Amino acid sequence: MHADPLHLDVGSRRRLWQAVGEAIEDYYRDVRQLDVCADIGAEEVLDAIAGFDFDQPLSPEAAVGLAVDAMRRLEPHVMHPRHFGLFDPAPTAMGVAAEALVAAFNPCLASWAGSPFGVETERHLVRTFGGLFGYAPASTDGVITTGGSEANLTAVLLALRARFPGYRESGLLAAGRQPTIYATRHAHPSTLKASVVTGLGTAAVRQVPVDRMYRMDTAVLDHMIKEDLAAGRVPLAIIGTVGTTDAGVIDPIAEMCDAAERHGVWLHVDAAWGGAAIMLPELRYALRGVDRADSVAFDPHKWLSVPMGCGLLLTRHRGLLDQTFGVGAAFLTAGQEAGVDPHARSIRWSRDFAGLKLLLSLAVAGWRGYEDALRRQVRLACRLRDGLTADGWQIVNETPLPVVCFVGDDDPARVAEAVNRSGQARIFPVLLGDQLVLRACVTNYGTSEEDIDQLIKLLAQARAANSE
Numbered sequence: 001m002h003a004d005p006l007h008l009d010v011g012s013r014r015r016l017w018q019a020v021g022e023a024i025e026d027y028y029r030d031v032r033q034l035d036v037c038a039d040i041g042a043e044e045v046l047d048a049i050a051g052f053d054f055d056q057p058l059s060p061e062a063a064v065g066l067a068v069d070a071m072r073r074l075e076p077h078v079m080h081p082r083h084f085g086l087f088d089p090a091p092t093a094m095g096v097a098a099e100a101l102v103a104a105f106n107p108c109l110a111s112w113a114g115s116p117f118g119v120e121t122e123r124h125l126v127r128t129f130g131g132l133f134g135y136a137p138a139s140t141d142g143v144i145t146t147g148g149s150e151a152n153l154t155a156v157l158l159a160l161r162a163r164f165p166g167y168r169e170s171g172l173l174a175a176g177r178q179p180t181i182y183a184t185r186h187a188h189p190s191t192l193k194a195s196v197v198t199g200l201g202t203a204a205v206r207q208v209p210v211d212r213m214y215r216m217d218t219a220v221l222d223h224m225i226k227e228d229l230a231a232g233r234v235p236l237a238i239i240g241t242v243g244t245t246d247a248g249v250i251d252p253i254a255e256m257c258d259a260a261e262r263h264g265v266w267l268h269v270d271a272a273w274g275g276a277a278i279m280l281p282e283l284r285y286a287l288r289g290v291d292r293a294d295s296v297a298f299d300p301h302k303w304l305s306v307p308m309g310c311g312l313l314l315t316r317h318r319g320l321l322d323q324t325f326g327v328g329a330a331f332l333t334a335g336q337e338a339g340v341d342p343h344a345r346s347i348r349w350s351r352d353f354a355g356l357k358l359l360l361s362l363a364v365a366g367w368r369g370y371e372d373a374l375r376r377q378v379r380l381a382c383r384l385r386d387g388l389t390a391d392g393w394q395i396v397n398e399t400p401l402p403v404v405c406f407v408g409d410d411d412p413a414r415v416a417e418a419v420n421r422s423g424q425a426r427i428f429p430v431l432l433g434d435q436l437v438l439r440a441c442v443t444n445y446g447t448s449e450e451d452i453d454q455l456i457k458l459l460a461q462a463r464a465a466n467s468e
Contacts, residue, residue: 008060016060023068024096027079030072035423036083037076045074081447082425082455084440086245087273087302092445094364095307098357109351110343118353119342125355126314129298132278133271134291135316142314143321143346144355148272149190151297151313152239154347156181156194158295158315159237159266161324168324172199179236180228181205184216184251186244188270204236213398214247214433216240218255225263237266242287243274246430246439248399250274254289261292269293272311273302273443274401279371280378286400291316300358303443304370310354321345373445377402380452381442387456396432402442405432410466412438418462425455 008016048070052058058066078088107115109122122144130140145151160167166174179200183191185207195204206224209217225235238260240251253269260267269275269290275298277283278290290296295315300306315321326344343349362370381402385395388406397405408415412429416438420426430439440455 005057012060016064019061019064023064027068027072031077031079032081034072034077034080036080036426037420038073038423039421040074045070048074076426078444079446080426081444081451083444084425084427084442084455086428086441087299087443089301089303089305089307090444090446091307092305092357092361092365094360095305095357098360099307102353102356105353107353109353110349111341115353118355119340121353121355121359122342123340125358126312129312130314130316133275133287133296133298133314135314139316139318140314141316141318141321142312143342144351145297145311145313145346146309146348146354147301147311148188148270148297148299149193150347151272151299151311152188152190152268152270153194153197154313154321155266155268155295155297155315156191156198156200156237157324157347158317158320159268160198162266162294162317162320163234163236175234178233179204180233181237181239182208182221182224182235182265183239184208184210184214184241186210186214186246186249187239187241188245188272191239191270200236210249214244214249216251216256218252218259221256222259222262225259225265229263235263235265237268240267240269240293241274242269242271242277242290243399243401243403245273247397247405247432248274248401248403248441249397250286250399250401252289253287253293257289257292260294266294267292268295268297270297272297272299275299276303276370276374277401279367280374282375283378283400300361303374304358304361305373305443305445306357306361310358377442377445377447380447380449383449384440384442384452384455387452388459391456391460393459396435396437403439404441405430405437405439407435407437408463410463412436414466415459415462418465419455419458422458422461425451425458427455 051066077083079090107118109115109118112119126142127140130142131137164174181195181204183205192202192205195202208221208224211217228235238256240253240256242250257267278287294317295313297313299311301308301310322345325346342351381404384404389395393406393408395404395406413436416427416429427438427440429436
């Protein structure tokens with residue numbers, strides 16, 4: 001055992017950094033040869049964990065070796081270019097480096113004094129992405145979050161504070177009547193979680209019907225709001241989605257903004273993954289109206305390939321975050337100016353420097369590098385649609401985003417199981433409307449045309465095997 005097992009000596013640290021660096025580089029080199037998702041049993045996982053006996057301390061290299069072995073054998077590999085799953089990113093190399101630096105320096109972004117560089121980086125990123133979504137510089141505000149769920153919860157809290165000035169002191173008593181949230185069944189379920197956490201209750205979330213493309217029907221939305229007003233309820237917030245998880249649906253944001261403005265309702269856009277389309281000039285039409293939204297959720301840890309977790313909550317109502325979350329803290333040094341200390345303008349208190357992995361990824365790739373990568377993935381999704389159609393599959397979703405939902409004559413669950421069991425690719429069956437369909441999302445910067453063609457072959461093989 002080392003004399004100082006928490007700090008380690010210089011030689012031990014150097015060997016440790018080398019072992020970690022080599023393990024990461026080996027993984028980058030080997031990931032294409034690994035099964036995308038192995039058939040993993042709980043017993044095998046528990047056996048691996050049992051190797052960490054806290055009564056028998058390990059050498060640093062041995063501990064890292066056990067962890068690396070377990071992660072290579074017992075984890076799905078989102079880094080694999082044929083992982084067509086949800087939105088788990090193949091992380092940027094600069095994002096990985098940033099995570100290591102943040103862990104080593106370990107700044108706490110509760111206050112400006114605790115991390116001047118970290119807090120100012122966050123403010124810079126908020127201004128940058130607020131401008132990208134069309135917010136005016138003078139009114140742009142926001143915070144970095146752990147992801148879309150925290151951002152969506154923050155948006156509901158902002159809506160409550162904006163609609164009921166007494167909410168901060170009196171809670172829901174300030175509302176007097178039942179506040180109502182409007183979302184489609186395809187909206188992320190974190191909206192329901194937000195209704196629970198805020199005390200609104202899931203009954204406060206009204207499900208708005210969708211059109212044939214699974215987008216919110218704004219004519220029905222308008223009728224529902226009028227109906228609630230007549231019944232004595234208080235329309236609170238409308239949740240629009242730019243890129244639903246299941247099928248990449250983009251709600252008609254501009255029309256939803258019209259309804260929100262007519263009735264004085266907060267409009268929040270959950271653009272957690274699809275929001276990156278704003279970086280492609282040819283796709284910006286699909287986000288028309290997003291600059292009028294009261295708030296936007298965006299996750300760089302999805303389509304921008306930043307390591308988990310890094311989200312953004314943006315709003316065009318500067319000062320409202322402070323009015324919603326600001327509390328005194330005698331043990332913290334005050335910020336350099338009002339509206340700076342993150343603890344006073346977000347749900348969390350102690351916060352890590354999540355913005356560094358986004359800053360460094362953008363600093364090295366630049367806007368052009370990201371634009372090229374995103375555009376390539378959109379084109380690969382088009383290649384997948386064309387190949388599937390030519391092979392007799394039916395495409396069942398309409399979206400400019402790189403997610404493809406499709407069906408054939410076979411049970412989607414059995415087809416997905418066969419493809420995933422091969423270890424050569426990973427796809428998911430999802431429920432779209434009342435129909436179970438297959439889903440493949442192309443959001444890995446390492447995916448190539450050959451990977452798309454291989455997926456089409458695997459699907460054909462799975463279909464042939466099922467027909468035998």
